[in-house]
Amino acid sequence: MSHPNAAEINTDVVIIGAGPAGLFTVFELGLLDIKAHIIDILPRAGGQCSELYPEKPIYDIPGLPMVTGQGLTDNLMQQIEPFGPTFHFNEMVETLTSMGTEQAPAFRLTTDAGKIFNAKVVIVAAGGGSFQPKKPPIPEIDRYEGKSVFYAVRQMEDFRDKDVVIVGGGDSALDWTLNLEPIAKSLTLVHRRDAFRAAPHSVSAMQELVANGKIAFKLGQITQVEGEEGQLSAAMLKTNDGAIEKLSCQRLMPFFGLTMKLGPVADWGLNLNENLVPVDTEKFETSHSGIFAVGDINSYPGKLKLILSGFHEGALAAQKAHRYIYPEKKLLFQYTTSSTNLQKKLGVS
Secondary structure, X not given: OOOOOOOEEEEEEEEEOOOHHHHHHHHHHHHOOOOEEEEOOOOOOOOHHHHOOOOOEEOOEOOEOOEEHHHHHHHHHHXXXXXXXXXXXXXXXXXXXXXXXXXXXXXXXXXXOOOEEEEEEEEEOOEOEEEEEOOOOOOOHHHOEOOOEOOOOOOHHHHOOOEEXXXXXXXHHHHHHHHHOOOOOEEEEEEOOOOOEOOHHHHHHHHHHHHOOOOEEEEEEEEEEEEEOOEEEEEEEEEOOOOEEEEEOOEEEEOOOEEEEOHHHHHOOOOOEOOXXXXXXXXXXXXXXXXXXXXXXXXXXXXXXXXXXXXXXXXXXXXXXXXXXXXXXXXXXXXXXOOHHHHHHOOOO
16 A cells, blocks of 8 residues: 555556566666666565575577576666666565556556555566475474575575485475586485475486485485584484484475465456467557566466576567557667667767
């Protein structure tokens, strides 16, 4: 709910979500002289790239043979800096009200921080919505979270020379098993069964490490943890045959997946389909004029949930947004390589 005396913020576009798709959309809007404010429930830019795999390598960004999640975020932030976007972190959009017409859309948004935004266009780039890790049913695990129990790797150095236990059988569990094995003092992978829901090459690489004695693999579940002042000393493993085994452990990483919550977006009348927002692929506009959806939150035939797809979607959304924001101006498409005006905006001499 907004505060009675809250100052209203007027802008061309409000972007909901500061992940890669939202950040690159800022760039495409900036090329067209369109100003944007970005609202994100997280404390920093980058979305899942920064929150879940900041140091995990990404290999399918054009022109970058390999980049980490945080590296990609840093590059995007540098790319949009010339356009001076304004970020509002740790905030969630609570209400979205249409104030305009189909030909001349206008919107009023309020956040849980009491801010009011007036914009001609809204671009939803909220990924899968707000997300949080599914926590294991281990008593008092919250006492250790952020100190010795982690649901994502922010700094690999936090795991160097530590006894690490990773729990899970999906891509995240196996990816971090492979990435942390070279620096951990010891590494134990725990899974309730010997079948995995991960890429075949990751499974074979993990099995090779087990065969060579470089990591341990245990069938069962972690039922308890021990330690003082948030620092783990051991994890109790209940094996599939009912035995209890004590594992030395200074770091525990449970990977049980994410709980995705779409939040208020579900109440905005966007004709949701399985918690995704249907769009047309000409301009990535939703069923409501002036509201666009880019990135993982949208849905259309042939959709691929790739970061590079979100970049393409943001570019086309920006083109249509220009028609709403500058209805009297004819948009002449230009390549950044050939436009002196664009190069000036980007600070290129």
